[in-house]
Amino acid sequence: MDRPNILFILSDQHSKFHLGCYGDPLVRTPHLDRLASEGMRFANAYTPSPLCAPARMAFMTGRRPSANQVWGNDHILNSALPT
Numbered sequence: 250m251d252r253p254n255i256l257f258i259l260s261d262q263h264s265k266f267h268l269g270c271y272g273d274p275l276v277r278t279p280h281l282d283r284l285a286s287e288g289m290r291f292a293n294a295y296t297p298s299p300l301c302a303p304a305r306m307a308f309m310t311g312r313r314p315s316a317n318q319v320w321g322n323d324h325i326l327n328s329a330l331p332t
Contacts, residue, residue, distance in 0.1 A: 270282040271290075298314050
């Protein structure tokens, strides 16, 4: 079995309702719509933090903000933690 290609798109303040593939009649997102039609879309998402840096660091380390010590957007991830 071939290994799948996995693409995560992370953007600040961007809801799914601003993509053509989720029904927005005004916004044109043909490339993202094509990716969505050929791949998998998720209807729901959950975040460990409402701030972008702690949420992304949790995603990259697999650890909650309480474990990786990134509490705010001004915190830096400890370089000793595996990602």
